[in-house]
Amino acid sequence: MSTQQLIEPRTLKGFRDYLPEIMIPRERLMETARRVYRSYGFSPIDTPALEYLEILAGKGSDETDRQMYRFEHGGRQVGMRFDLTIPLARFAAQHIGKLGTPFKRYHIAPVWRGENTQAGRYREFVQCDFDTIGTESVASDVETALVIHDLLKAIGIERFQVRINNRQILNGLLEQLGLLDRSQAVLRAIDKLEKLGPDVVDEELQRVGGLTAEQATTVLGLCNMNGDSNELLSQLEHALVGNDSGMAGVSRLRAIIDGLQAAGVSEDRYRVDVTIARGLDYYTGVVFETLLQDLPSIGSVCSGGRYDNLAGLYTKQHLPGIGASLGLDRLIAAMEQLNQLEKPKTTADVFVPFFDADRLNDYMKLCSVVRRGGYNVEFYPDSKKLGAQLKFADDRGFAVALVAGSDELNAGNCQVKDLRNKSSEVVHWSENPQPLLDAIAKIISSSTTSK
RNA sequence: GUGGUUGUAGCUCAGUUGGUUAGAGCGUCGGAUUGUGGUUCCGAAUGUCGGGGGUUCGAGUCCCCUCAUCCACCCCA
Numbered sequence A: 001m002s003t004q005q006l007i008e009p010r011t012l013k014g015f016r017d018y019l020p021e022i023m024i025p026r027e028r029l030m031e032t033a034r035r036v037y038r039s040y041g042f043s044p045i046d047t048p049a050l051e052y053l054e055i056l057a058g059k060g061s062d063e064t065d066r067q068m069y070r071f072e073h074g075g076r077q078v079g080m081r082f083d084l085t086i087p088l089a090r091f092a093a094q095h096i097g098k099l100g101t102p103f104k105r106y107h108i109a110p111v112w113r114g115e116n117t118q119a120g121r122y123r124e125f126v127q128c129d130f131d132t133i134g135t136e137s138v139a140s141d142v143e144t145a146l147v148i149h150d151l152l153k154a155i156g157i158e159r160f161q162v163r164i165n166n167r168q169i170l171n172g173l174l175e176q177l178g179l180l181d182r183s184q185a186v187l188r189a190i191d192k193l194e195k196l197g198p199d200v201v202d203e204e205l206q207r208v209g210g211l212t213a214e215q216a217t218t219v220l221g222l223c224n225m226n227g228d229s230n231e232l233l234s235q236l237e238h239a240l241v242g243n244d245s246g247m248a249g250v251s252r253l254r255a256i257i258d259g260l261q262a263a264g265v266s267e268d269r270y271r272v273d274v275t276i277a278r279g280l281d282y283y284t285g286v287v288f289e290t291l292l293q294d295l296p297s298i299g300s301v302c303s304g305g306r307y308d309n310l311a312g313l314y315t316k317q318h319l320p321g322i323g324a325s326l327g328l329d330r331l332i333a334a335m336e337q338l339n340q341l342e343k344p345k346t347t348a349d350v351f352v353p354f355f356d357a358d359r360l361n362d363y364m365k366l367c368s369v370v371r372r373g374g375y376n377v378e379f380y381p382d383s384k385k386l387g388a389q390l391k392f393a394d395d396r397g398f399a400v401a402l403v404a405g406s407d408e409l410n411a412g413n414c415q416v417k418d419l420r421n422k423s424s425e426v427v428h429w430s431e432n433p434q435p436l437l438d439a440i441a442k443i444i445s446s447s448t449t450s451k
Numbered sequence B: 001g002u003g004g005u006u007g008u009a010g011c012u013c014a015g016u017u018g019g020u021u022a023g024a025g026c027g028u029c030g031g032a033u034u035g036u037g038g039u040u041c042c043g044a045a046u047g048u049c050g051g052g053g054g055u056u057c058g059a060g061u062c063c064c065c066u067c068a069u070c071c072a073c074c075c076c077a
Helices: A020-038 A062-067 A085-099 A138-155 A167-177 A180-191 A198-207 A213-223 A229-239 A244-262 A328-337 A360-372 A386-395 A406-411 A434-449
Strands: A050-052 A070-073 A076-080 A103-112 A124-133 A160-166 A270-272 A286-292 A302-307 A321-327 A350-352 A377-379 A400-403 A413-418 A424-428
Touching (some): A020 A103, A020 A138, A020 A328, A085 A124, A124 A138, A138 A286, A138 A302, A138 A321, A160 A167, A167 A213, A180 A198, A180 A213, A198 A213, A229 A244, A244 A270, A244 A286, A321 A328, A350 A360, A360 A377, A360 A434, A386 A400, A406 A413, A413 A434
Parallel strands (some): A160 A270, A350 A377, A350 A400
Antiparallel strands (some): A070 A076, A103 A124, A286 A302, A302 A321, A400 A413, A413 A424
8 A cells, every 4th residue: 555645635714515415405596596587587698717807806896806816827817706797797798789688697606705704604605696787677676676585485485585775865865964975984884783783883974984973863863764665765755855866766666665566575575774785886776685584694695786887897888787696605504504404315216226136137127217207216236235225215315215126026016115104015017117107106295295 | 804712533522630542422334134224232443632833751631833613893695
């Protein structure tokens, strides 16, 4: 044997391996996202993980610049994408002539941010983005909210709430107060209201934002309004009388709320929340965040908003848009913490033990017949003790095993075994597989309804 | 990036004021059972005590560094 020193197998901080029990639900979630996006007519695209540094740098914020993985290769400065929105802007500027507007795309892919890790925060994670570009229509605002709602519903999240705001509202108020140039600091301070409370935010508004005590009180007063979405909007309207931008923001929100109601979305699934501001600088209108009510501390699992002219840095063509992004890995981390994540250990429905070591070809035939009948079948590769093989199947969570030794195979039969209650039934399958498929279907349907 | 938490077998952890060959439960593997699993019984394997350095006659226990982890800030999916 070699005495060569072994290299310790390990992964970088914030980068993870995905075992089957996580990868199976992960793939299922991506599949669900694709299905929901497609149900609204979004089409898939993909872009490179690596972009010219000039494409990515300076587009998000100072913070995203700092977090970006960047390096030199072949004399070129390159960066790894830290979101899917900036690459979309570059993509749109390059291809919108061919694509035409409005253009609706979805993009499910990993992004990289070199920040410190925390629960639900990784350095490599998958985002499931969808965006509509080339229109300012309120219809696309409503649809974005609807997609977020449908998506979480389809994933099976029971308790979530989409928080909706419009940056124009706060900007309108700031305009009235003569504080428009402070909007970024104010929005960031307000974003912390729920987490840190009004006192801390009040202090930050004055210290960081440079507001007077009176101004800070007015801003906080606007944030503290109570009531349902409609009442809230009326109060905001009242507070913003005479401010065009603010009023426009309120009427946008009202249109979205009306649209959600018309689409039959239950009222506790969304809420107008003036404190939702979003950190990224490029949002200019409606913004969304989605909170899990059973685990608010993990942060938003699906966020987005409207941007006026995202591609403006790359093209002279005016391209407004709106979109949002599901944080797949954060959502999975949350579901895991809440014990809402099923962790299957197999992708197959039916288990076939290698019972008689001399009859490999018979098992190959049996498995093929069942696969052609629409089931995933796992055949055990070693003909060891039957009990051990059945234990393997049981540990993996199989519901059905097809047991056939020489007696059964000679007669063209097999035992269809229900692994949950140990019962089994002998079925003849060699000429007509239908009775076998029916017996499998019976067990599988009874085991899934009992879950 | 800043501050703090934790790091002992695959998993969950115990390990007394530093003292000889580091333990338990669960899991894994083998057997009891040469055509039928989840119970029971018997038996077995597995640790450079996260890694490196230091103090000491002696370190899993103390100190420093490092890596990882979780939490808070920051930021965000």
